[in-house]
Amino acid sequence: MTRTHRWAATAFTCLALTGIAAGPALATAPADGATTGHPTDAGFLRASHQGNLTEIAAGKDAQKNATTACVKNVAKVLVRDHTKLDADTRALADKQGVDLPVAPSKEQQDTLAAIMAKAGTKAYDTAWLNAQAAAHEKTLARIDNQIANGKNAEVTAAAKAARPVVAMHLDMVRGGECRDHGAAKPKRIHAGNGGQAATSLAADVPVVLAVPALAVGGVLVAGGAFWAASRIRRNDNR
Template sequence: MTRTHRWAATAFTCLALTGIAAGPAFATTPADGTGLATDAAFLRASHQGNLTEIAAGKDAQKNATTDCVKNVGKVLVRDHTKLDADTRALADKQGVDLPAAPSKEQQDTLAAVMAKAGTKAYDKAWLDAQAAAHEKTLARIDNQIAHGKNAEVTAAAKAARPVVAMHLDMVRGGECHAASATHPKAIHAGNGGHVATSLAAEVPVALAVPAVAVGGVLVAGGAFWAASRMRRNDNR
């Protein structure tokens, strides 16, 4: 087994041991053309995307060689942590089981980028991966807006779209655009199962997300960081 494969495998073994990578099977959703399957699939895919972007953002803050990429990574962690808290709350309200880890494809992409940590190639690989990921996320959001049946899930998709579009602008074409890293003071969030009021429509990004919603993500980020350190030690 190569060093890269060994440390990447270790990272996801750590996730499994902490209960992040070995979640319950997905609940069965109807495929009757009502759009309910689309709603549930959107919540699951959104959660996996958020987990991926949080892990990638944390890694960029540690391993990117330019301030621009480090700053974009910080924005991703902040925004996707908030978006994931809303996704979790909405999934809980709708009775949708969420996966406990990114998809196999997302894990492989993360591992490939992390393998370049400490080199100039890292930043380019990270930006390319983020550009592709956010293009897919926008397509998924637009599909939910067009075909979703659950009003709350669709409202959450509409609320998330400008945030994701802003992220894409920061990494579009695999290039870092520092000028696009300006972030609105608040993310307009769906009610996520909470009582909607005119005062609660705007949720400040700076508000702390409950630990129960993001604790697993923090552990995941730590596992990736530990594996990255192992890789660098192997190369010495």
Template sequence: MKSNRLATVAALLVATCAIAVPQAAAAQVGDQDATFLKSAHQGNLAEIAAGRDAQKNGISACVQEVGRVLVRDHTKLDADGKALAAKLGVALPAEPTAEQKAELAAVRAKAGTSGYDAAWLTAQDAAHTKTLALIDTELASGDDSEVKAAARAARPVVAMHLDMVRGGVCHAAKHPGTVKAGSGGHLAASDDARTMTGVAALAGGGVLAALGGVWFVRDRRTRRAR
């Protein structure tokens, strides 16, 4: 009987510890850091939705291209943010804020009209300005080094996006070839560059192999002549 009681107590202790560990981990994250992770996630969701909408309803090729860039970059930023939030035990919202959804709905209402692009660009100018302010607040007031590092890595990406829509004017050509964000690595379309590098390496290897073959044949002929 005594051994059974001890086993029961031990099982309860293990279960209690298992429950307490994630709670303790979450408690280690300050309010500022947790707020940043949640707000950044909602911002990413909002930008992904807005980018997809621009690809579908944008009138100009410029707006459609900026929309594509937003989807690409914010998807990668959000993947990094979700991984960090899970690691730190921070529960993230499931969708953008009511304000963000209302802003996209107001822009979407202009789909099919000449006013869509201007409305979309103006909304994105305001959204990315707010996101930069959110990032700067985290960098100035955050406590967790990993969260601050994520904010620091995201800043040039958001600043690049703002340059592309600043003043409600589309500047799709303003984004550079590569922009780094978090552990996601290079965000911009560097796949082509990597492909060309690989092709060049293969070509270089082929040339070396060919030269080696020519040298080998000449060497054998020289030896036979002797």
């Protein structure tokens, strides 16, 4: 399996909307620790990458389909910050020799699909905020586990650098209540030597997320294909 950034631009094309249900766009990752020598470090990098992909995809969708300015503002912050965090994660994984999954987990995909089904309604905003609160709570727990139990100093340093950013995100959505805090910029995101500018990498983030089609019975590819998905939803509503 090649490393994520090597195939990001061509990993998947948009799946044909044929009406035949397709499986999740996932690849089987090597067993944790297969390349780094310690399961906690490798597992943290892989889970962080999947989490970043999910937050980027969810944030992009919310910027288009949320009904309140607050949720759209928070979504913009999530896309910005998780794009930067994922650039660092991918660079560090490459340095450590850790192969990354090609897409979010099935559970993450299913959650996003359920939220997308409520697009343009108040229920969308509520579901989105609740999902983000739960996801960021899990991410903080994963970060704290890495800080306490990780063996690789660089991976642990990345976890420490990411923690205040994730904590800020959680504060924005805690309890399913939206608080955009003026879309405050975090003080730290990059860690180690792998940081790269988000502006040059945004298009390279492989947000390749297969979700069930909401009205045509096929599969929509989220992330880079969100524009196409929104057009399909609009056409189906006519």
